[in-house]
Amino acid sequence: MGIKQLYQVISENAPDAIKAGDIKNHFGRKVAIVCQALLPSSRSMSIYSFLIAVRSEGQQLMSDTGETTSHLMGMFYRTLRMVDNGIKPLYVFDGAPPKLKSGELAKRFARKSEATEAHEEAKETGTAEDVEKFSRRTVRVTREHNAECKKLLKLMGIPYIDAPTEAEAQCAVLARAGKVYAAASEDMDTLCFETPILLRHLTFSEQRKEPIQEIHLNRALEGLGMDRKQFIDLCILLGCDYLEPIPKVGPNTALKLIRDHGSLEKVLEFMENDPKKKFVVPEDWPYEDARELFLNPDVRDANDPECDFKWEAPDVPGLVDFLVKDKGFNEDRVKNGAARLQKNLKSAQQSRLEGFFKPVARTDEEKASLKRKHDEKIQEQKKKKKEDAKAKKEAKSRPRGAG
DSSP states (O other): OOSTTHHHHHHHHOGGGEEEEOGGGGTTOEEEEEEOOSSOOSOTTOHHHHHHHSEETTEEOBOTTSOBOHHHHHHHHHHHHHHHTTOEEEEEEOOSOOGGGHHHHHHHHHHHHHHHHHHHHHHHHSOHHHHHHHHHHTOOOOHHHHHHHHHHHHHHTOOEEEOSSOHHHHHHHHHHTTSSSEEEOSOGGGGTTTOSEEEESTTSOGGGOOOEEEEEHHHHHHHHTOOHHHHHHHHHHHOOTTSOOOTTOOHHHHHHHHHHHSSHHHHHHHHHHOTTOOOOOOSSOOHHHHHHHHHSOOOOOTTSGGGOOOOOOOOHHHHIIIIIIITOOOHHHHHHHHHHHHHHHHHTTSOOGGGTSOOOOOOHHHHHHHHHHHHHHHHHHHHHHHHHHHHHHHHHHSOTTOO
């Protein structure tokens, strides 16, 4: 799930933090990609998403022996697309989820069980459309699917590492250490783990034609006027995978509460002492534990031998054996893909200009000027919103036919 409506909060209050551009803009960059394996996920590079999206006539792709191949097809071609555009991907697979996440996971499994029942019912009484809809919701990723994707990456010469727990946290460690340019995920909570740069939509299929979003954490914090701890408190208040949200707290309210009170402790104190009792905090709401998981996640140090990785030439005979002979892929397409891997990984070795010129930090004067311009922009937006609302109200109150 990630953080609810965090993108909206940043885009409205710290627009300078977000850049949108073409995938080609990332030529020559190393990127750590969050890969969710065994559980349903919103993350674009989840094996689960391939099992749902890569289909033919509503059914998962199968080999001649009846084995599912959608996950391999998705992983192979999405990876090729990135490499074709000069990106050097590193996959980071999730480890065991933290205990605090068990509530969110239990909900996902409950939804899956309900979908299984609905799927059986649809097969008896529903339309073909209903059957396909519920069929997608019953998809389960197995350990075998996971292992096969890792085997495919190895044969392609693409590195991967296993995170101890949350893959986002491990990607953030690598990005902070400069081992990769950014972390790539659809989940905004990657920013809570302090990745300097988050890339979204990088692993979408070409057909979606979505621009790549590049979100810079330091600019987001500057625009919001917060330090990292306050930002994490804001994200917890917005709603994360670790805790139930507080009813009646939407994005604008969450932002105002943190800005007015400075920390979750003070926000909760305000809620408890509020005579109107507008907000009711869930009984078991261990926000301190959630904050600790963001501040000090279980990760490997960037210098750990497990975090050593390199891109290698693809094993073409191995790919043919695995994808063509075992899984029934088209041989010409697999060989063509391997040739693209060899050619494009070599060309991506060319260093980007930014590797030679380190960015210069902004001066205090520049920061103050940017903040002033940003605040003026926000005030202008608020003023326009009020004027539009007033005009709308006046238009509604006018008698019909009045000019």
